[in-house]
Amino acid sequence: MKDILEKLEARRERARQGGGQARIDAQHKRGKLTARERIDLLMDKGSFEEFDMFVEHRATDFGMDKGQKIPGDGVVIGWGTVNGRTVFVFAKDFTVFGGSLSETHAQKIMKIQDMAMKARAPIVGLFDAGGARIQEGVAALAGYAEVFKRNVVASGVIPQISVIMGPCAGGDVYSPAMTDFIFMVKDTSYMFVTGPDVVKTVTNEIVTAEELGGASVHATKSSIADGAYDNDVETLLQMRRLIDFLPSSYSAGVPEWPSFDNIDREEMSLDTLIPDNPNKPYDIKELILKVVDEGDFFEIQAAFAKNIVTGFGRIAGRTVGFVANQPMVLAGVLDSDASRKAARFVRFCDAFEIPIVTFVDVPGFLPGTAQEYGGLIKHGAKLLFAYSQCTVPLVTCITRKAFGGAFDVMASKQIGGDVNYAWPTAQIAVMGAKGAVEIIFRADIGDADKIAARTKEYEEKFLSPFIAAERGYIDDVIMPHSTRRRIARALAMLRGKKAEMPARKHDNLPL
Amino acid sequence: MFKRILIANRGEIACRVIKTARRMGIETVAVYSDADRDALHVSMADHAVHIGPAPAAESYLVIEKIVAACKATGAQAVHPGYGFLSEREAFARALADAGIVFIGPNPVAIAAMGDKIESKKAAAKANVSTVPGHLGVIEDDAQAVKIAREIGYPVMIKASAGGGGKGMRIAHSESEVAEGFARARSEAKSSFGDDRVFIEKFIVNPRHIEIQVLGDKHGNIIYLGERECSIQRRNQKVIEEAPSPLLDEAMRKKMGEQAVALARAVGYDSAGTVEFVAGQDKSFFFLEMNTRLQVEHPVTELITGIDLVEQMIRVAAGEKLAIRQGDVKLSGWAVESRVYAEDPYRNFLPSTGRLTAYRPPAEGTHDGITVRNDTGVYEGGEISIFYDPMIAKLVTHAPTRIAAIDAQAHALDAFAIDGIRHNIPFLSELMHHPRWRDGRLSTGFIAEEFPEGFKQVAPDGERAQILAAVAAAIDLVQGERKRRISGQVVSRAVTRERRRSVWLGETQIELAVQREGNAIAVQFVEGGGEGRPLAVSSAWRPGEPVWSGTVGGKPVAMQVRMTVNGFALSYRGVEVKASVYTGREAAAARLMPVKAATGSGKSVLCPMPGLVRAIAVVEGQEVKAGETLAVVEAMKMENVLRAERDGVVKKIFARPGDSLAVDAVILEFA
Numbered sequence A: 001m002k003d004i005l006e007k008l009e010a011r012r013e014r015a016r017q018g019g020g021q022a023r024i025d026a027q028h029k030r031g032k033l034t035a036r037e038r039i040d041l042l043m044d045k046g047s048f049e050e051f052d053m054f055v056e057h058r059a060t061d062f063g064m065d066k067g068q069k070i071p072g073d074g075v076v077i078g079w080g081t082v083n084g085r086t087v088f089v090f091a092k093d094f095t096v097f098g099g100s101l102s103e104t105h106a107q108k109i110m111k112i113q114d115m116a117m118k119a120r121a122p123i124v125g126l127f128d129a130g131g132a133r134i135q136e137g138v139a140a141l142a143g144y145a146e147v148f149k150r151n152v153v154a155s156g157v158i159p160q161i162s163v164i165m166g167p168c169a170g171g172d173v174y175s176p177a178m179t180d181f182i183f184m185v186k187d188t189s190y191m192f193v194t195g196p197d198v199v200k201t202v203t204n205e206i207v208t209a210e211e212l213g214g215a216s217v218h219a220t221k222s223s224i225a226d227g228a229y230d231n232d233v234e235t236l237l238q239m240r241r242l243i244d245f246l247p248s249s250y251s252a253g254v255p256e257w258p259s260f261d262n263i264d265r266e267e268m269s270l271d272t273l274i275p276d277n278p279n280k281p282y283d284i285k286e287l288i289l290k291v292v293d294e295g296d297f298f299e300i301q302a303a304f305a306k307n308i309v310t311g312f313g314r315i316a317g318r319t320v321g322f323v324a325n326q327p328m329v330l331a332g333v334l335d336s337d338a339s340r341k342a343a344r345f346v347r348f349c350d351a352f353e354i355p356i357v358t359f360v361d362v363p364g365f366l367p368g369t370a371q372e373y374g375g376l377i378k379h380g381a382k383l384l385f386a387y388s389q390c391t392v393p394l395v396t397c398i399t400r401k402a403f404g405g406a407f408d409v410m411a412s413k414q415i416g417g418d419v420n421y422a423w424p425t426a427q428i429a430v431m432g433a434k435g436a437v438e439i440i441f442r443a444d445i446g447d448a449d450k451i452a453a454r455t456k457e458y459e460e461k462f463l464s465p466f467i468a469a470e471r472g473y474i475d476d477v478i479m480p481h482s483t484r485r486r487i488a489r490a491l492a493m494l495r496g497k498k499a500e501m502p503a504r505k506h507d508n509l510p511l
Numbered sequence B: 001m002f003k004r005i006l007i008a009n010r011g012e013i014a015c016r017v018i019k020t021a022r023r024m025g026i027e028t029v030a031v032y033s034d035a036d037r038d039a040l041h042v043s044m045a046d047h048a049v050h051i052g053p054a055p056a057a058e059s060y061l062v063i064e065k066i067v068a069a070c071k072a073t074g075a076q077a078v079h080p081g082y083g084f085l086s087e088r089e090a091f092a093r094a095l096a097d098a099g100i101v102f103i104g105p106n107p108v109a110i111a112a113m114g115d116k117i118e119s120k121k122a123a124a125k126a127n128v129s130t131v132p133g134h135l136g137v138i139e140d141d142a143q144a145v146k147i148a149r150e151i152g153y154p155v156m157i158k159a160s161a162g163g164g165g166k167g168m169r170i171a172h173s174e175s176e177v178a179e180g181f182a183r184a185r186s187e188a189k190s191s192f193g194d195d196r197v198f199i200e201k202f203i204v205n206p207r208h209i210e211i212q213v214l215g216d217k218h219g220n221i222i223y224l225g226e227r228e229c230s231i232q233r234r235n236q237k238v239i240e241e242a243p244s245p246l247l248d249e250a251m252r253k254k255m256g257e258q259a260v261a262l263a264r265a266v267g268y269d270s271a272g273t274v275e276f277v278a279g280q281d282k283s284f285f286f287l288e289m290n291t292r293l294q295v296e297h298p299v300t301e302l303i304t305g306i307d308l309v310e311q312m313i314r315v316a317a318g319e320k321l322a323i324r325q326g327d328v329k330l331s332g333w334a335v336e337s338r339v340y341a342e343d344p345y346r347n348f349l350p351s352t353g354r355l356t357a358y359r360p361p362a363e364g365t366h367d368g369i370t371v372r373n374d375t376g377v378y379e380g381g382e383i384s385i386f387y388d389p390m391i392a393k394l395v396t397h398a399p400t401r402i403a404a405i406d407a408q409a410h411a412l413d414a415f416a417i418d419g420i421r422h423n424i425p426f427l428s429e430l431m432h433h434p435r436w437r438d439g440r441l442s443t444g445f446i447a448e449e450f451p452e453g454f455k456q457v458a459p460d461g462e463r464a465q466i467l468a469a470v471a472a473a474i475d476l477v478q479g480e481r482k483r484r485i486s487g488q489v490v491s492r493a494v495t496r497e498r499r500r501s502v503w504l505g506e507t508q509i510e511l512a513v514q515r516e517g518n519a520i521a522v523q524f525v526e527g528g529g530e531g532r533p534l535a536v537s538s539a540w541r542p543g544e545p546v547w548s549g550t551v552g553g554k555p556v557a558m559q560v561r562m563t564v565n566g567f568a569l570s571y572r573g574v575e576v577k578a579s580v581y582t583g584r585e586a587a588a589a590r591l592m593p594v595k596a597a598t599g600s601g602k603s604v605l606c607p608m609p610g611l612v613r614a615i616a617v618v619e620g621q622e623v624k625a626g627e628t629l630a631v632v633e634a635m636k637m638e639n640v641l642r643a644e645r646d647g648v649v650k651k652i653f654a655r656p657g658d659s660l661a662v663d664a665v666i667l668e669f670a
Helices: A002-016 A021-029 A035-042 A103-119 A138-154 A170-177 A196-203 A209-213 A232-243 A268-272 A284-291 A336-351 A369-373 A376-388 A404-409 A433-440 A448-462 A466-470 A480-496 B011-023 B040-044 B063-073 B089-097 B107-114 B116-125 B141-151 B174-192 B249-265 B297-304 B308-316 B401-413 B424-432 B434-438 B445-449 B461-482 B583-590
Strands: A049-051 A075-082 A085-092 A123-127 A160-164 A167-169 A181-185 A190-192 A227-229 A298-300 A308-315 A318-325 A356-362 A394-403 A419-422 A427-429 B004-007 B027-032 B047-050 B077-079 B155-159 B168-171 B197-201 B207-215 B221-233 B236-242 B271-278 B284-290 B333-340 B357-359 B364-366 B369-375 B390-398 B416-418 B499-504 B507-516 B519-526 B534-538 B546-551 B554-563 B566-571 B574-581 B603-605 B610-615 B628-634 B637-642 B647-652 B665-669
Touching: A035 A075, A035 A085, A035 A123, A035 A232, A035 B583, A049 A103, A075 A103, A085 A103, A103 A123, A103 A138, A123 A170, A138 A170, A160 A170, A160 A232, A167 A170, A170 A190, A181 A232, A190 A209, A196 A209, A227 A232, A232 B583, A268 A284, A268 A480, A284 A308, A284 A318, A284 A356, A284 A480, A308 A336, A308 A480, A318 A336, A336 A356, A336 A376, A356 A404, A369 A376, A376 A404, A394 A404, A394 A480, A419 A480, A427 A448, A427 A466, A433 A448, B004 B011, B004 B063, B011 B027, B011 B040, B011 B308, B011 B369, B011 B390, B027 B040, B027 B063, B047 B063, B063 B089, B077 B308, B089 B107, B107 B116, B107 B284, B116 B249, B116 B284, B141 B155, B141 B174, B141 B197, B155 B174, B168 B174, B174 B197, B207 B249, B207 B284, B207 B308, B221 B249, B221 B297, B221 B445, B236 B297, B236 B424, B249 B271, B249 B284, B271 B308, B297 B308, B297 B333, B297 B369, B297 B390, B333 B401, B333 B424, B369 B401, B390 B401, B401 B424, B401 B434, B401 B554, B424 B434, B424 B566, B434 B445, B461 B499, B461 B507, B461 B519, B461 B534, B461 B546, B461 B554, B461 B566, B461 B574, B499 B583, B574 B583, B610 B665, B628 B665
Parallel strands: A085 A123, A123 A160, A160 A181, A167 A190, A181 A227, A318 A356, A356 A394, A394 A419, A394 A427, B004 B027, B004 B077, B027 B047
Antiparallel strands: A049 A075, A075 A085, A298 A308, A308 A318, B155 B168, B155 B197, B207 B221, B207 B271, B221 B236, B236 B333, B271 B284, B333 B390, B357 B416, B364 B369, B369 B390, B499 B507, B499 B574, B507 B519, B519 B534, B534 B546, B546 B554, B554 B566, B566 B574, B603 B665, B610 B628, B628 B637, B647 B665
16 A cells, blocks of 8 residues: 555656756756746745646657657646635646647646636746647647637636746747736747747848847837746746735735725825926826835836836725826827727726726827827727726826826726826816917917917916816815825725626727 | 024025024024925025025025015024025125124124135234145245245145145155146146145145134134044045044143134134144144034034024124133034935935935934934925035934944934935945044045945945844735735645745845744854844834834844835945845745846937937946936927946937937947
């Protein structure tokens, strides 16, 4: 009997060795951890339970039946906890067949996807693999499709996070692309549909893998990645931090922990945040950091479309999504990239019942051919659409400019803002004074004195929050130093918010 | 007594004068420029008068505007603070002509001490010890050599009109005198348009010691002990103390009496300072007299218990000095640090901008230790480019010099400033410096001890242990809360290991940490075993910028700023990123490749279509990460482009006024 029990441990030990010590060493030499080491860092100590450890491929072509079979078949799956909360995981094991996807490998991923859906808990995929296992042909391709389908079915039900920690190419890229977040490891990961060799053959373009799809590209230019970190350890620890912000499913509600921060905390320094000169920028992140609990803010897409800031914070210990125009970059203007970035974030929050706080300082949409040719109308519409379809609590605070159509877009009262505040420094108008006066008083353009007088008149009349407040478009004008207290109160009041959209098959977001 | 006075100054000194005036029941009037609309001194004063644009030459330095402000508000007297108009004879006279009292010395005394050569002549006449030298104009090198021989080597050849080290030569021999004389003269001519030079004895390893004097309009003059200000960076005082570790009672009395003699000789009738240069052999020589309140006056106030501003106001109002020389008792020791908005790691470049955090240490007296912070700023305020970048003067007082230094070091640790760079790490490192602690000072201290400038200090010895213990305690507090998150699997509690690996930059420290009641016990792992437990206790909560508590019974304060997977800690001059890892995290982290911090790309691109407002660098210029490269205006907003890394500007493609498309190359690094 003892022999039989010991046999299990021996088989487990063999499976844990993956592709063997030489491959593990090679992985380490590249600055990367193995699949099991990664899972070990992601999960609470001793909490990971592995499934399908003994699964092997069943391929017979091209000598696969004669070659070595390695238990696990290039992917490690299972579940564990992150600070006590259930999380499912699959991690590609680069030391086994380069992490390539076979039929059985795909079946393992599907199994854990299905379990996560049943258990209604987040799933994290750790990618580091060489694509489809070519020897398996269409069986591998079919496997991909099964995984993709499950990604889509799970979308909006449970949070899905993809972490790219090595190569991720071809068929492998589309599963991450359909998840909620993609994070990358700088310098050791890349993601593309077709690699440098194919690119060279087809277009004669010579690029490196890093130039084509490194973290530096996807976190700043393509917006594929939501963030990038220096190495495996840093990345996995940040994933633990992110999971602490996320609900387990769309119906679970946001996680909560006891806050060390006082919800009545006043920040007198916010009274001087807005510079005297209306054309001087200021850092909207200072406002976010002084409003959230303990200054703890997890930014999403920090390096892309920096003219809008998106990310998670907490108020009174509960997760809140923040969207804020950033006057430091491009004056906080809304362009195509910023609109897409914020729209996707708003939809994630709405899907998972995370309340949204919006800080507005927007001079309008970015003019120009580049933007118009690039479809600014449709991209801007995505953000408008996303906010308009929200049923989560929406609290908005206008700090300075809210000009033109951008005022409407940024969670205005009319598109669904529940509580809309403005600072006394807010300027809510169709446009700034100079432009407005030059249109309204076109005849006076030659007369500098008259224009100056008209401008002053316009500024006094329109560039304040009070016209909007008089009409009830703004619920209250608040002192900047009381922003945290007021927002906390509004969110507390809105905790029981119930709003419904009419029955339909699904909406038709302007893609 | 006056009913209302005006303070013709700004910043901390204006605030400091207002505090005393308020205590005396006198109303105050502040003046302010455009840049100071929201300044602290304006909100503290009972009344405020706007006196023009930001540049001082168009506001704080315009005599007529100050006089007009007095008339408009009915201020009966003016306190000038220091700097600006404080030592302008014309200002004192203009006020007198307008029937307004100047809270400072009479114009004759100001004039008499205003000229370097004239003041030395007056000092010599009053039998004040002056540096041996020749005050007359020197005709040729032969005469120079003759004079030098009389004085004794080494000698210094100096431009009469000079300042800031220009036209200054030190000579150790006759040939050096001849050569130095010619060069000093030509430099003086080219720098100041005045080729007169003089020669005096050069004091080796000099110390800067000054005597505070106080006189009234009735001929009474006393001295209030000395201050030592030898810790200077490029002739700018950094740290001051009172008393001086060099002086004994006899020397103090001798210097004090000479200072009083000089003050009496010029009919001095307010607070003033007689500056001396002192040799390590306790010889001392008159340097100059400052006819105003000194920046560093608080150290004297703390050891004498006398409010100098109050005394200035009383004597200006015609009161007789109520303090006699015999009443002046020096008690304990006071140390002052000047906290500046400057980056100590980048050659002390001024750093301006918004103070996103400003939390000075608590003021007051506890257990014989006094902390005082004279400041003119507040959280959310602005450090403007127009004026002196001083943020605060942090002063500590204790029974002994070492206790005052330790109190200063602790207060600096508890001083949280963010949004701009500041010199607190440098000041903290100075407080840690053995030569400073021993009182072995000279005006060359900083140049000698920091010849390469100030660099990041690696954590060592006790500092490293305290940093590691606090980092582990912070991590424990955060970890405890993480385990209280909602939605946990019921069946299984998350286990916590005691062992941690604390990484302070490159330094790895192994320890065990666990809660023990209200405290946290930290045991360093030494030679495989765990050492004696160190109790770490603090009321710190996540989000607070300053951790303060005790480590092994010793009071500790340090700055805490969250970073990715860790926190930046700042303690006793050490600024370091701390990461607290479990065993398996540390093992994995050791496998991670070390990456050099690099910025992206060699070219600086225009981030948006816009108009180039300014290019802040020139080709060939060396720039540090964070330095301003260019300003681009778009959407009517100014965007400042900063260097992402250190480097040398190779080529500049854009010029101010250029209209650029997005991604147009503005400049390129080598």
